[in-house]
Structure formats: structure tokens, C-alpha cells
Amino acid sequence: MPSVATRNKFTRQLTTVWNSPRITELRASVVKWQKTPYSGIVILVTGTVLATLIIMVLDRSSVLLPNPGLVYLPVVAFLAYYWNWRYAAIATLLQLYCVYFFFIPPKDALKPLNTASVTQLVTLAAVTGFVLLIVQLAHGRRLMAEHAAERLMALNRIGAALTSELKEERLLHLIAETARDLTGAEFAAFTLRPINRLGQPLVPSEGNLFHLAAVVGVTKEQEMVLERMRLGGEGLLAPIFRHGVPVRVEDALEYMPHPENIQSAKLRARSIESRESARQAAFEYAHGHQTKEGLRSLGVPPGHPIVRSFLGAPLLDSNGNVRGGLLLGHSEPDRFTQDDEALLVGIAAQAAIALENARLYSAAQEQAQELDAIFESIIDGVALVDDDGKVLRKNKTAHQLLKALGKNTEVAENLLRRVAAYALNDEIDMSIPITVVDGSKEEREYLVSASPLRQPAMGSGPLAAVEGSNILEANMQSTMQNANSQLLRTGAVVVWHDVTEARKLLVERQAHAETEARRALLQTVIDELPSGVYLVSGRDARLVLANRAVTEVWGASWTYGQPMSDFLKSNGIRVFHVDGRPMALEDLATLRTLLTGESVYHYQETIVHRDGTTLPILTNAVAIDPQVLGLYAQEETAGGSKMAETAAIVVQQDVTALKEAERLKDEFIGIAAHELRTPLAVVKGFAQTLIVQTAHGKGPELADWQMEAIQDIDQATSRLVELTEDLLDVTRLQAGRLQLQFEPADLVALVQRIVKRFKVTTERHQIELDTAEENIVVTIDPRRIEQVVSNLISNAIKYSLDADKIEIAVLEDKSANTALFYVRDYGIGIPAHQQSRIFSRFMRADNAHANNIGGTGLGLYLCRELVERHNGRIWFESVEGQGSTFYVSLPLMPTE
Ligand code: ADP
Numbered sequence: 069m070p071s072v073a074t075r076n077k078f079t080r081q082l083t084t085v086w087n088s089p090r091i092t093e094l095r096a097s098v099v100k101w102q103k104t105p106y107s108g109i110v111i112l113v114t115g116t117v118l119a120t121l122i123i124m125v126l127d128r129s130s131v132l133l134p135n136p137g138l139v140y141l142p143v144v145a146f147l148a149y150y151w152n153w154r155y156a157a158i159a160t161l162l163q164l165y166c167v168y169f170f171f172i173p174p175k176d177a178l179k180p181l182n183t184a185s186v187t188q189l190v191t192l193a194a195v196t197g198f199v200l201l202i203v204q205l206a207h208g209r210r211l212m213a214e215h216a217a218e219r220l221m222a223l224n225r226i227g228a229a230l231t232s233e234l235k236e237e238r239l240l241h242l243i244a245e246t247a248r249d250l251t252g253a254e255f256a257a258f259t260l261r262p263i264n265r266l267g268q269p270l271v272p273s274e275g276n277l278f279h280l281a282a283v284v285g286v287t288k289e290q291e292m293v294l295e296r297m298r299l300g301g302e303g304l305l306a307p308i309f310r311h312g313v314p315v316r317v318e319d320a321l322e323y324m325p326h327p328e329n330i331q332s333a334k335l336r337a338r339s340i341e342s343r344e345s346a347r348q349a350a351f352e353y354a355h356g357h358q359t360k361e362g363l364r365s366l367g368v369p370p371g372h373p374i375v376r377s378f379l380g381a382p383l384l385d386s387n388g389n390v391r392g393g394l395l396l397g398h399s400e401p402d403r404f405t406q407d408d409e410a411l412l413v414g415i416a417a418q419a420a421i422a423l424e425n426a427r428l429y430s431a432a433q434e435q436a437q438e439l440d441a442i443f444e445s446i447i448d449g450v451a452l453v454d455d456d457g458k459v460l461r462k463n464k465t466a467h468q469l470l471k472a473l474g475k476n477t478e479v480a481e482n483l484l485r486r487v488a489a490y491a492l493n494d495e496i497d498m499s500i501p502i503t504v505v506d507g508s509k510e511e512r513e514y515l516v517s518a519s520p521l522r523q524p525a526m527g528s529g530p531l532a533a534v535e536g537s538n539i540l541e542a543n544m545q546s547t548m549q550n551a552n553s554q555l556l557r558t559g560a561v562v563v564w565h566d567v568t569e570a571r572k573l574l575v576e577r578q579a580h581a582e583t584e585a586r587r588a589l590l591q592t593v594i595d596e597l598p599s600g601v602y603l604v605s606g607r608d609a610r611l612v613l614a615n616r617a618v619t620e621v622w623g624a625s626w627t628y629g630q631p632m633s634d635f636l637k638s639n640g641i642r643v644f645h646v647d648g649r650p651m652a653l654e655d656l657a658t659l660r661t662l663l664t665g666e667s668v669y670h671y672q673e674t675i676v677h678r679d680g681t682t683l684p685i686l687t688n689a690v691a692i693d694p695q696v697l698g699l700y701a702q703e704e705t706a707g708g709s710k711m712a713e714t715a716a717i718v719v720q721q722d723v724t725a726l727k728e729a730e731r732l733k734d735e736f737i738g739i740a741a742h743e744l745r746t747p748l749a750v751v752k753g754f755a756q757t758l759i760v761q762t763a764h765g766k767g768p769e770l771a772d773w774q775m776e777a778i779q780d781i782d783q784a785t786s787r788l789v790e791l792t793e794d795l796l797d798v799t800r801l802q803a804g805r806l807q808l809q810f811e812p813a814d815l816v817a818l819v820q821r822i823v824k825r826f827k828v829t830t831e832r833h834q835i836e837l838d839t840a841e842e843n844i845v846v847t848i849d850p851r852r853i854e855q856v857v858s859n860l861i862s863n864a865i866k867y868s869l870d871a872d873k874i875e876i877a878v879l880e881d882k883s884a885n886t887a888l889f890y891v892r893d894y895g896i897g898i899p900a901h902q903q904s905r906i907f908s909r910f911m912r913a914d915n916a917h918a919n920n921i922g923g924t925g926l927g928l929y930l931c932r933e934l935v936e937r938h939n940g941r942i943w944f945e946s947v948e949g950q951g952s953t954f955y956v957s958l959p960l961m962p963t964e
Contacts, residue, residue, distance in 0.1 A: 102150060102151075107151070108147065108151040108152070108155040109155075111143070111146065111147060111151070111155075112143075112147060112155050112158060112159050112162070115140075115142075115143030115146065115147070115159065116140065116143060116159060116162045116163065116166065118143075119139045119140045119142075119143055119163070119166075120166050120170060122139055123136040123139050123170070123171060124170065127171065135188060135191065135192060136167060136171045137163055137164070137166075137167040137171075137188075137189075137192035137196075138192070138195065140159065140160075140162075140163035140166070140167075140196075141195070141196060141199055143159055143163075144156050144159045144160055144163065144196055144199060144200065145199050145200075145203045147159050148199075148200050148203040148204060148207065149203050149206065149207050149210075153200065153204060156200055156203070157200075160193070160196045160197075160200070163192070163196065164189055164192065164193060167188070167189065167192060168181070168185070168189060172185045172188065172189075215407070219407065219410075219411055219414075222250055222411070223411070223414045223415070223418065226246050226250075226415055226418055227418040227421075227422075229242065229246070230242065230243060230246075230418050230419060230421075230422035231418075231421065231422050231425055233422065233426070235426070236423070236426045236427070236430065237282075239422055239423065239426050240258050240260075240281045240282035240423075241282045241284065243258060243282070243394065243415065243419040243422070244256040244257065244258045244282045244283060244284045244394070245284050246415060247394055247396060247412060247415050248284055248285055248396060250408075250411055250415070251379065251396055251404060251408040251411060251412060252398075252403065252408075253285070253377075253379065253396035253397060253398050253403070253404070254285050254373070254397060254398045254399055255283065255284060255285030255286045255290075255373055255396070255397050256283070256284050256285060256394065256395065256396050256397075257280060257282070257283040257286075257294060257394075257395045257397075258280070258281045258282040258283065258392065258393075258394055258395075259278040259279065259280055259281060259309075259392050259393045259395065260278060260279060260281040260383075260391065260392035261278050261390065261391055261392055262278075262279065263391070263427075269389060269391075278309065278392065278393070280294050280295050280297070281392065285373075286373050290372065290373050293372055294372070297372070304317060304320065304323065304378055304380070305380065305393065305395070306351075307353050308380045308381065308382045308390075308393045308395075309382065309390055309393055310351075310390075311351065311355075312382040312384055312388065312389075312390045313353070313382065314379075314380060314381040314382065314409055314412065314413055314416075315353075315378070315379070315380045316378070316379045316380075316404050316406075316408075316409045317377070317378040317379075318377065318401055318402040318404075319376050319377070319401035319402065320375050320376050320377075320378050321376060321401075373397060373399070374399040375397035375398070375399070376398065376399055376400055376401040376403075377397065377398035377399075377400060377401055377402060377403035377404050378395070378396070378397055378398075378404075379395075379396040379397075379404040379408060379409060379412055380393055380394065380395040380396065380412075381393070381394050381409070381412040381413045381415075381416040382394075382416065383416050383419055383420045383423070384416075384417070384420055385420055385424065386424065391420055391423065392423075394412060394415065394416045394419065396408075396412065443463050444463050444464055445463075445464075446463055446465065447465060447566065448465060448563050448564055448565050448566060449462070449463065449465040449466035449468075449469045449514070449563070449564035449566075450462070450463045450465070450466055450561065450562070450563050450564075451463070451466040451470075451484070451561075451562045452521060452559055452560075452561055452562075453484050453488040453518075453559050453560050453561075453562050454558065454559040455492065455558075455559060457484045457485035457488055457489075459484065460559060465564070466562075466564065468506075469504060469514075469564055472504055472505070472506055473504060484562060486500070487500060487516050487517065487518040487560070487562050488518050488559065488560040488562055490518060491518035491519050491520045491560035491561075491562075492520055492559075492560055494520065499515045499516060499517035499565075500515070500516045500517075501513060501514070501515055501516075501567075502514050502515075502516055502564075511568075512566060512568045513566070513567050513568045513571055514564040514565060514566055514567065514568075515564075515565045515567050516562065516563070516564050516565075517562075517563055517565065518560045518561060518562040518563065519560065519561050519563075520559075520560050520561075521558055521559045521560055521561050522558075591615075594615040595615045595616045595617075597615060597617060598617060598722070599617060599719050599720060599721045599722070600614075600615065600617040600618040600620070600621035600622075600685075600718075600719070600720035600722075601614070601615045601617070601618065601717070601718070601719050601720075602614035602615070602618045602626070602717075602718050602720075603715065603716070603717050603718075604632065604658060604662065604715065604716055604718065605662075605694060605713045605714065605715040605716075606631075606662070606713045606714065606715075607662055607663060607714065608631035608632065608633065609631060609632035609633075609658050609659055609662055609716075610629050610630065610631050610632075611626050611627065611628050611629060611630055611632075611635070612628065612715070613628075614626060614628075617720075618720070621675065621683065621685060621720050621722065622635075622639070622641055622675065622677075623639070623641065623675070623677035623678065623679070623681070623683075624639035624641065624677075624678070632653075632656070632658060632659065633653055636653075639678060640677075640678035641675060641676070641677060641678065642675075642676045643656055643673050643674065643675055643676070644673070644674040644676060644682075645672075645673070645674070646672045646673075646674065646684070647804065648674075648804065651673060656673065657671040657673065657687040657688075657689040657718065658687070658689050658716060658718050660689070661689035661690070661691050661716040661718075662691075662714050662715075662716050665691050665714060666691060667688075667689060667690045667691050667716075668687065668688070668689045669688050669904065670686055670687075670688065670905070671686070671687045671688070671689070672684065672685070672686055672687075672723070673685050673687055683722060683724060684722075684723045684724055684727045685720045685721060685722055685723060686720070686721040686723045686726075687718060687719070687720050687721075688718070688719045688721075689716050689717075689718045689719075690716060690717050690718075690719075691714070691715075691716050692715050692716060692717055693715075694713045694714055694715045730802070731802070734798065734799045734802045734803065735799070737795050737798070737799055738795070738796060738799035738800075738803075740795075741791075741792040741793075741795040741796045741799070742792075742796065744788070744792045745789075745792055745796075748785055748788050748789050748792065749789075751781065751785050752782065752785040752786065752789065755778055755781045755782040755785060756782060758770075758778050759775075759778055759779065759782065762775065762778075791924065794924065794926045794927070794930060795926070797930055798909065798926055798929070798930065801930070801933050806933075806937070808849040808852060808934075808937055808938070809849045809851070810847050810848060810849055811847065811848070811849070811850065812845050812846070812847050813845070813846060813847075813848055813850040813853075814843040814844065814845055815843075815844045815845070815846050815848075815853070815878055815887050815889065815958070816839050816841055816842065816843045816844050816878050817843060818850060818853065818854060818857070819837065819839070819857055819876065819878050819889060820837060820839070822854060822857050822858055822861065823835055823837045823861070823876060826858075826861050826862070826865070830865055832872055833865055833868065833872045833873075833874055834872055834873055834874065835861070835874045835876065836873070836874070836875050836876065837876045837877070837878075838875065838876065838877040838878075839877070839878045840877075840878075840879060840880075841878070841879070841880050844878060844880045844887045844960075845960075846887050846958050846959070846960060847961070848938055848958065849934075849938070852934045852937075852938075853934070853938070853958070855930070855931075855934065856930075856931045856934050856935060856942075856956060857889070857891075857956075859927040859928070859930070859931050860891040860931065860954045860956070861874070861876065861891055862927075863891075863927065863928075863954075864891050864892070864893035864895065864952075864954075865893075866921055866923070867893065867895040867896050867897075867916065867921060867952070868893045868894060868895030868896075868951075869895060869896060869919060869921075870895075871893065871894035871895050871951065873893070873894055874891065874892070874893050875890075875891075875892040875893075876889065876890070876891050876892070877889060877890055880960070881957075882960075884957075885959060885960045885961065886940075886957045886958060886959055886960060887957070887958050887959075887960055888955060888956070888957045888958075889955075889956055890953050890954060890955045890956070891953070891954050892951065892952070892953040893951050893952060893953075894950065894951040895951050895952065896915050896916070896919060896948070896949065897915070897946045897947050897948040897949050897950050897951055897952050898913050898915075898944075898946040898948060898952055899913055899914060899915060899948045900948065902914065903944075903946060906928055906944070907928050907929055907931075907932040907942075908925075908929060909925065909926060909929045910924065910925040910926065910929075911925045911928070911929070912924075912925040915948065931956075935956055935958070938958055938959070939958075939959050940956060940957055940958040940959065941955075941956070941957050942954065942955065942956045942957075943955050
């Protein structure tokens with residue numbers, strides 16, 4: 069073992085010395101000198117002379133050399149190995165002569181040869197010949213090895229050149245040029261099969277569908293011919309394109325179909341036949357069943373460069389598919405060797421790789437551009453950040469965001485370092501909410517999150533193209549450091565996700581949900597109400613909202629958006645006044661409110677359904693501000709804007725039960741009043757009899773107090789009679805049994821009569837009557853109008869506690885065809901809040917109670933009923949504490 073170690077050491081030392089600069093330099097100059105023309109002759113002469121001198125010296129020093137000629141052998145071998153056999157042959161002849169002349173006795177003289185010396189010279193010549201043979205063999209081997217090495221180097225050089233060229237067009241040209249130059253061809257053409265972006269062939273390998281990709285060594289005209297030519301798997305090209313094997317032909321002329329065959333009459337058929345046979349031959353050649361001599365050429369078209377020597381090799385992709393063909397030609401026969409073929413196959417292999425590289429490169433470029441475009445167009449802000457929180461790359465949105473944050477370093481720090489650090493610690497799910505004020509001073513909310521950026525170990529993904537070379541270098545360094553791990557973490561991708569709109573939407577959605585919930589609650593509440601509640605808008609009262617009870621009240625379901633008149637008409641619903649008169653559509657509380665914009669309260673209507681059932685209702689229609697509800701007309705105004713529509717909320721109360729109670733009450737009052745009449749008549753009759761009889765002196769004289777008592781009884785009974793009459797009138801009115809006896813009467817005379825009567829009863833009040841006309845004739849029930857006038861005057865007296873003036877006037881308004889009279893007092897007046905209900909039954913104002921003024925609250929009710937039965941109107945003006953004026957207007961000519 070030690071000896072082996074020592075030898076290895078020795079060999080190593082030797083190699084070191086041999087490769088040392090000085091020795092290498094020396095070797096190089098020797099090699100250079102060796103190439104000079106006379107170097108062989110110099111070595112031949114000096115070698116022979118030196119060998120001769122050495123033998124002579126050895127001879128003189130009486131060293132016995134059995135065959136001195138052998139000393140020349142190294143010179144001969146050296147010349148044969150490094151120069152050529154001619155120098156070696158000359159050296160052999162010289163050596164034989166020297167041995168004969170100098171060393172065969174007698175020495176240094178010409179002499180005849182004897183058997184021994186001939187034997188010696190022949191032996192020497194034979195040994196030298198043998199050595200020469202061996203050296204020649206070694207020389208041949210060396211040349212072959214050198215040639216192979218040279219080719220390999222050439223291939224490597226080509227490979228390097230090809231793979232560094234990424235532009236496909238230039239690459240193709242370079243391949244063709246290299247192939248031509250290395251093989252000594254006259255021209256080279258490169259055909260390609262069309263492929264898609266993924267590198268898959270788009271056409272079959274047969275059918276002449278390849279296209280000319282590059283050509284060198286031809287004239288412009290020839291190039292045009294070649295471009296127009298259909299290239300593909302026919303003739304000599306068939307084995308290459310169809311079967312993917314190389315073809316080398318010494319002389320293409322020999323493969324042409326026989327001239328007679330082409331010229332013959334059945335040219336077409338023959339040509340097809342020859343095509344078929346060429347195809348068959350190609351198949352057999354490709355599968356090793358046929359030598360290349362069996363191949364068929366189909367000839368070349370006019371204008372094509374002459375091809376006698378032909379060499380072609382297929383370009384195979386990684387799946388073994390034919391990707392194209394590299395074709396070489398020469399106008400002289402037998403120009404391509406086996407080596408050329410091997411070389412071309414090598415070049416084709418390199419070219420295939422280079423082409424694939426170019427394709428991948430352009431695909432990667434395209435992809436990178438696509439990714440770039442996507443990256444830039446992302447709405448979210450995206451930035452690539454390295455380990456130190458330095459921004460390597462950012463898209464447009466991120467750029468703008470960082471600009472907006474420019475001054476606020478703390479925020480920027482948060483955004484980048486902190487978030488990136490989370491990602492680098494593999495805390496991917498961390499996201500930070502942040503608010504940024506953008507260029508238009510609008511506050512925007514972002515959710516900033518990051519994920520680690522991983523790249524393949526030696527990767528050069530599209531995102532590796534970062535700004536600034538220093539970053540690239542840094543990447544390279546970290547790449548080297550982590551070469552062992554599969555994926556490298558080179559930084560983080562930070563994403564600002566704009567959640568402003570999403571947040572707004574969420575808030576809006578919540579608000580909407582709340583509103584919806586409230587609306588639903590409200591709907592439930594109003595649905596559960598016993599009264600009908602509905603909302604209408606527009607002058608035609610289109611339904612906006614309604615509760616369940618509305619359907620019951622109307623006896624039909626009212627669809628949303630349907631105008632009220634449509635609804636009533638289509639469902640055969642009619643509406644009547646309390647007294648049974650049909651109500652005009654515009655008099656309905658709902659429509660009146662919408663048309664006038666004023667609320668209507670406690671309005672009595674009677675609904676008659678299609679089936680004839682009736683329903684008395686009390687309606688409150690409240691006008692509401694349409695803008696509050698956001699209700700707008702469908703038609704636009706002239707100005708183009710939409711008008712807010714009038715709207716009303718209507719509550720309908722079913723008063724059937726109330727009506728029934730009222731009817732019962734009226735009936736009871738009626739019966740009671742009726743039953744009271746007889747006893748009252750008896751009491752009043754006897755009281756008056758007592759007074760009259762006593763006055764006539766019949767019976768015993770009554771004491772004063774007895775007389776007063778009887779007069780009180782008489783007055784009280786009168787009031788009771790009046791009250792029962794009023795009550796009976798009320799019940800008659802309610803039951804529709806009040807009959808009026810119309811007849812022409814003079815209103816002026818009627819009022820004068822009543823005033824006269826009242827003047828008698830009061831001393832405290834001054835009643836002034838103003839009559840512009842002598843007489844005003846109206847058709848009335850005089851008794852009932854008298855009742856009205858009396859009631860108004862008695863009220864004026866009754867409610868004027870501190871005032872004494874009462875003004876009465878009777879007027880005629882010819883244009884309006886009405887007679888008008890009023891009663892004005894300066895008494896307590898009626899409180900404003902009770903004025904709207906003052907004509908209701910039993911309604912008495914608070915101040916009447918407060919001042920202890922007696923009354924029933926039936927008088928004004930009866931007045932209104934009676935006046936309206938006369939087709940007249942009654943109304944009043946009153947200010948609390950200042951007085952009231954009650955007006956009555958009656959038609960001059962009755963309409964009834
Ligand atoms: P009564 O006078 O019996 O109470 P009425 O129906 O005649 O009933 O009147 C109804 C109410 O109207 C009265 O209670 C009173 O409060 C009010 N009123 C009527 N006339 C006047 C008036 N001239 N001045 C002040 N208040 C009046």
C-alpha cells in the first residue's frame with residue numbers, strides 16, 4: 069500500500085510540474101514550432117547525426133553494441149508519430165546507410181556486403197518497419213481521438229451559442245449557419261412544424277405542412293422558391309419528417325425516378341405511384357429493413373438549388389416528436405461523411421433544446437407580461453417586501469397608498485414591517501385594519517394582510533424581476549445560502565384590501581335589516597289593530613300600505629298602487645252619509661284630505677258592500693308630509709324633477725257596536741221622553757189651572773210663597789217639556805223619522821217675532837235686530853227654523869255673562885241665492901280646541917261647565933241637523949273670552 073501511495077504522490081507531482089505555467093508555455097511553443105515547414109527535416113537531420121555520434125562514442129569506448137542501428141529507432145518513431153511517414157521512411161534509409169557506412173567493418177568506407185552484414189541490415193530494416201507500423205497505428209488513433217474531441221468541442225461551442233440565443237428567428241438562422249459551416253455544405257435549410265403555445269404540434273408530420281424557418285447559402289430567388297415550396301414528408305425527406313431518422317445520400321441523382329417513367333403518357337399515375345413507392349421505401353429505411361440505396365427521391369422543382377450530396381436530420385422534441393428538419397445540400401456528389409451525419413444529429417439535438425428554450429423563454433416572457441398586467445390592474449394595493457421591510461415592488465394602487473401615507477411614517481411602518489414580519493413568522497392570518505385619508509380627502513378603510521413570498525431555489529419567476537440590481541444580488545445571495553431548501557422565503561406579499569365599500573355596505577345592510585325589522589314590527593302592530601289603517605298617496609289615493617282590518621272594513625282586498633275610485637268601482641262598494649244620502653267620491657274623508665291637504669277627524673261614513681251589508685265607520689284621515697315618506701309622483705314636472713305627492717294616513721273605526729248602543733240609548737231616551745210627556749202635561753196643566761183659577765179668585769186665596777212655588781213648578785215643567793221635546797227630536801232625527809212641513813214663510817217677520825219674544829224675557833240684554841230687507845221669503849218648516857233661531861238667541865243670552873249686547877241680522881244674498889242671518893254675542897266664546905266638535909250631540913264646552921251655565925248640549929246638534937235638512941249651512945266664528953257669531957244660510961228657492 070505505501071508504494072501505491074508513493075506512486076500516486078509522484079504522479080501528482082509530475083502532473084503538477086507538467087501543467088506548471090512554464091512547462092505549458094514551453095509545450096505550446098514546441099507545438100507551434102512543430103507546425104513550421106522545416107521542423108521535420110531539422111529533426112530528421114539532427115536526430116540522425118546525434119544517433120550516429122552516440123553510436124560512435126559508444127563504439128570508441130568499446131561498449132559492444134550487437135546492432136547499433138537500433139539507436140536510430142526513437143528518431144524514426146518520433147518522426148513517424150509527430151510528423152509523417154515520409155520523414156520516417158527517409159530517416160530509415162539514412163539509418164541503414166549510416167549503419168552500412170560507419171559501423172559495418174571495415175568502418176568509414178564503402179565496401180561490398182557479405183551475408184552477415186546483409187542479415188544485419190535486413191533485420192534492422194524489418195524491426196524499423198515494424199516500429200513504423202506500430203507508430204502509424206498509434207498516430208491514427210491519436211488523430212481519431214483528436215478529431216472526436218474537436219467535434220465534441222465544436223458541438224459544445226454550438227450548444228452554448230445556441231442556448232444563449234433566445235430570439236427564435238436569430239436562433240434558427242444561427243443553427244442553419246452552424247450546420248452548414250461545420251459540415252462544409254453549400255446550403256442549409258431549416259424547416260419547422262407549427263406548434264401551439266404549449267409546444268404541442270398543430271399539424272401532422274405528414275402532408276407537407278412544415279414551413280421554412282431559415283435558409284443559408286442560397287440566392288434570394290432560390291430562397292423565394294424554397295419559401296413557396298411545400299415542405300414535408302415526401303421523397304428523401306420522408307424518413308426525416310415522418311419517421312424521425314437522419315438521411316445521408318451521396319448522389320441524389322441516383323435516387324431520381326427514371327426519366328422515361330416521368331416522361332411517359334401516364335405521367336400522373338406514375339408520379340403517384342413513385343410517391344407511394346418513395347413513401348414505402350422511407351418507411352422500410354426508417355425501420356432498418358432497407359438500405360439507403362433503396363430510398364427514392366421525387367426530384368426538386370425548377371429554381372431549387374442543385375442537390376447531389378444530401379444530408380438531413382430531424383429535430384426531435386423531448387417527447388420524441390418531429391419538431392422540424394435540418395437539411396444540408398451540396399451540388400457535388402459524395403460530400404458528406406458519416407462524421408458529418410453524426411455531427412448534424414448532434415446539432416439537431418442541440419437545436420431542439422435551444423428551440424425549446426426559446427419557446428419556453430418567450431412563453432415565460434408572455435406569462436410575465438400577463439402577470440405584470442394583472443399585478444398592476446389589481447384594485448387592492450399589493451407590494452412585495454423583503455426581510456427588512458423594504459418595498460421591492462408595488463402595484464399602482466399600492467404606490468398611491470404609500471404616497472398618501474408618505475408623511476405618516478408610523479402608519480407606513482405598521483403597514484409594511486409589522487405585517488411583513490407576521491408573514492415571515494408564518495402568521496399568515498394576521499390582518500390589520502387601517503384608515504387612510506386619500507387624495508380626495510375621503511377616509512378609506514383597509515385590511516392589511518401579508519403572506520410569505522416563496523420562490524423556487526434557483527428560481528427566476530416573473531416576480532423576481534424587481535427594481536434595482538442590488539435587490540437581485542441580495543436575492544441571489546440568499547438563494548445561495550439556502551440552496552438546500554426547496555422553497556426560499558425571500559420576503560412577503562403585503563396586500564391592502566380596500567374594505568371601505570364592504571364596510572359601508574355592511575352598515576347599510578344592518579341599517580336596512582333594522583329598518584326592515586322595525587317595519588315588520590310596525591306591520592304586525594297595525595295588522596293586529598282592530599281598526600282599518602291604510603296609507604294612500606296622490607290625488608287619486610293610491611294605496612301604499614294597509615293592515616289586515618282594511619280588507620274587512622271594505623269587504624274586499626285593495627291592491628297596492630290601485631287608485632281608490634278603481635278599487636271601489638271594481639268591488640261594487642258604495643259609501644253613504646250617516647243620514648243615508650249617497651256620498652260623492654270627493655266627499656270621502658280620504659279623498660277630501662288628499663285634495664285639500666287638511667286632516668278630517670271623526671267623519672262618519674257608511675260603507676255598503678257589494679253583497680248589501682252595511683258598515684258604519686268613523687274615519688280619521690290625517691294629511692302627512694309626503695317628503696317624510698319619500699313618496700314621489702310618477703310623472704315629472706316641467707322642470708324635470710318629481711313632485712312630492714300628497715299623502716294621508718287613514719284610520720277607519722267600525723262603529724257598528726257604538727251605533728247599536730246609540731240606537732238603544734236613543735230608543736230608551738225616546739221612550740222615556742215619550743212617557744214623561746203625559747205626566748208633565750198633567751203637572752203643567754194643573755199648575756197653570758191653579759195660577760189661572762187663583763187669579764180669577766176661585767178657591768181660597770194663596771199665600772205669596774204658595775203662588776211663587778206654583779209659578780216655579782210651571783217654569784220647571786216648561787223646561788222639562790222643552791227638554792223632552794228636544795230629546796224626542798233627537799231620537800226622531802236618529803231614526804230618520806223627523807218630518808219637515810215646508811211652506812213659504814217670511815224669514816224677516818219670523819226673526820222679528822222671536823226677537824220680540826226674547827226682549828220680553830230679558831231685561832239685562834240689549835238685543836239689536838238689523839233687517840235690510842222688508843221681507844225675505846224662503847220655503848221652510850217655520851216651526852223648525854224658529855226652533856233654530858230661538859236656540860241661537862237663547863245661547864247668545866245664556867253665554868253672555870258679562871256682556872249685554874246681542875246683534876242679530878237677516879240678509880239676502882241674491883247672487884248666492886241664499887238668505888242669511890246671524891246672531892252675534894260678546895260673551896265667553898268657545899275654546900278653539902273644542903270648536904270642531906261643538907255641533908256634536910251632548911257636546912258642551914269646558915268654559916260653559918266652568919261658569920256653571922246649565923245646558924244639555926243638544927241644541928246646536930239639532931240646529932245643524934235641521935238647517936242641513938233645509939239644504940242650508942250653519943257655522944260660527946268664535947274667540948274664547950271675546951264672543952261668538954253663529955251664521956245660518958238657507959236657500960231662497962228650495963232645491964228639494
Ligand atoms: P247647551 O247650550 O244646552 O249646552 P247647545 O247645543 O245649544 O247646548 O250648545 C252646545 C255648547 O256650545 C254649549 O254648551 C256651549 O258650551 C257652546 N255654546 C253654544 N252657543 C254659545 C255661545 N253663543 N257662546 C258661547 N258658547 C256657546
